[in-house]
Amino acid sequence: MPPTDIAIVGAGLAGLACAKTLAAYDVRLRLYDKGRGPGGRMATRRVEADGHVLNFDHGAQYLTAHGDAFAAVLDAAHAKEWPDAGRRVGVPRMVSVPRALAEGLDIDLSRHVTEISGAPGAWYLHHLDARQVRPGRPMPAAAPERDGPFQAVILAVPAPQAQALLAGPAPHLAAVLDVVRFEPCWALMLAFPERLDLPDTLRPAAGPIGWAARDSSKPGRDASLELWVVQGGPAWSREHVELPAEDAAARLLEAFAVQAGTALPEPFYKSAHRWRYALVEVPLGAPCLWDAASGLGAAGDWCIGARAEAAVDSAAALVAAIRST
Ligand SMILES: Cc1cc2nc3c(=O)[nH]c(=O)nc-3n(C[C@H](O)[C@H](O)[C@H](O)COP(=O)(O)OP(=O)(O)OC[C@H]3O[C@@H](n4cnc5c(N)ncnc54)[C@H](O)[C@@H]3O)c2cc1C
Structure with missing residues (x-):
């Protein structure tokens, strides 16, 4: 029974x-x-900074459905396509x-x-x-x-x-x-006072950063804000998993500036979150x-x-x- x-x-x-x-x-x-x-x-992190309410999807970035069961979950939640057809995100937040x-x-x-x-x-x-x-x-x-x-x-x-x-x-x-086995992931949340001259998503082939995305470009978000989530790649996150969050944030921000190829404006919000068990490796x-x-x-x-x-x-x-x- x-x-x-x-x-x-x-x-x-x-x-x-x-x-x-x-x-x-x-x-x-x-x-x-x-x-x-x-x-x-x-996950979505909600914070207030500089008179703004900021929402960051600092966990899963986008969702893909290969089977009917997950497609039904996404449909029921009215998830929308981003950054292209085939990938979807929760609206207004993950x-x-x-x-x-x-x-x-x-x-x-x-x-x-x-x-x-x-x-x-x-x-x-x-x-x-x-x-x-x-x-x-x-x-x-x-x-x-x-x-x-x-x-x-x-x-x-x-x-x-x-x-x-x-x-x-x-x-x-x-x-x-x-x-x-799980891979850890450091996720850096950034709010800038002005728009960066970058595409909405970056997936560098090498270096500390595994993925970066303009979170505020997702459907249903406040597009007047310039919010980014920058993830450390698996090797970098593993090597630096025990760093204090402030140090991880500083190093990832530096790597993001290198990736951007230009000086970045000072973010008015900056915080790093460590996911000790982020993505399944084995x-x-x-x-x-x-x-x-x-x-x-x-x-x-x-x-x-x-x-x-x-x-x-x-x-x-x-x-x-x-x-x-
Ligand atoms: C940074 C990051 C990026 C990701 N990117 C993507 C992506 O782009 N696309 C994608 O498809 N997937 C992505 N993922 C993976 C995706 O988020 C997970 O596959 C999915 O959310 C796993 O769901 P789950 O229910 O198995 O586990 P979880 O979401 O981890 O749920 C486990 C729950 O258990 C609770 N819990 C744990 N221990 C206890 C306890 N002792 N007592 C009570 N509660 C407890 C936790 O609070 C949590 O709510 C990403 C994950 C991370 C962290």
């Missing part, structure tokens, strides 16, 4: 797609995310795509799941206020809250994070994820992870490959596996 009481950790595309499909069945769902909103790496998928779902936000305890058929999730959890620092002293029992738990988080949660209750499943090589005996499973882009579509396809595979239990 398929489980009817399921917890999902992670409300990025994979977790949301799992929840949306499972909601059509007679299933009781709880969905948790440590973020302040759903979307994960399909996060609009996961937000459309999240409609009607109850999500426990700002909850950082720290542990899975219990036994097959009766799992418990332990979670803390995510605002108190700092990466690389000891966990806060506050006792985590505990929810459950759940018949099944879906981990829709990057593989290293799924592995950490599986290590206690199911080390044999955690070990399966050893093979998965995937699992199976569409999802599902262990019917324990009721523990995982889904995400990292099962299939380095594209947002893979997250949705992985979710579909996991739900199919769960329903055939």
Whole structure:
């Protein structure tokens, strides 16, 4: 019998797609995310600077649909073509795509799941206020809250994070994820006081920068602003992954000026974000992870490959596996 009481950790595309499909069945769902909103790496950063509200898509840049399932997700979110036919973006922001998928779902936000305890058929999730959890620092002293029992738990988080949660209750499943590798990515967000004499997108063949785009040229954005997202390439981001954010920002800005071939005006906003798990380098090589005996499973882009579509396809595979239990 398929489980009817399921917890999902992670409300990025994979977790949301799992929840949306499972909601059509007679299933009781709880969905948790440590973020302040759903979307994960399909992210938009909103800041205020110099009297302007600035929105940067500092995660996924554009989306391509090869199959019907992801095309349907993009159509439902009214994603528009950019920078050319075949590539699409969320409108008015990239996060609009996961937000459309999240409609009607109850999500426990700002909850950082720290542990899975219990036994097959009766799992418990332990979670803390995510605002108190700092990466690389000891966990806060506050006792985590505990929810459950759940018949099944879906981990829709990057593989290293799924592995950490599986290590206690199911080390044999955690070990399966050893093979998965992610590339980090530094993403620099820039707001300039005037338009730069550059095309909307740059993909240098060599050097520190992997991709740069005029974010404000995307459909539905405020075109009176000059906003850029500049990504470090995989090799550069890996080599500099532990840099303080201010140093990464300074170095990427310098590299961007070299790439532009001209002096740049001083940006009135500049901030770098480190994605430790950005793009999948080595995937699992199976569409999802599902262990019917324990009721523990995982889904995400990292099962299939380095594209947002893979997250949705992985979710579909996991739900199919769960329903055939
Ligand atoms: C810089 C960058 C550029 C990219 N460019 C592109 C691109 O151009 N095109 C493309 O197709 N794809 C791109 N991608 C990849 C794309 O964003 C991902 O494939 C997709 O968003 C993955 O979705 P997911 O649901 O598998 O994982 P995620 O989006 O990572 O979702 C995981 C969720 O789990 C939550 N979470 C993690 N741990 C916990 C925990 N312990 N407790 C609670 N919640 C937790 C996170 O907050 C997150 O919301 C890019 C990614 C990055 C970072």
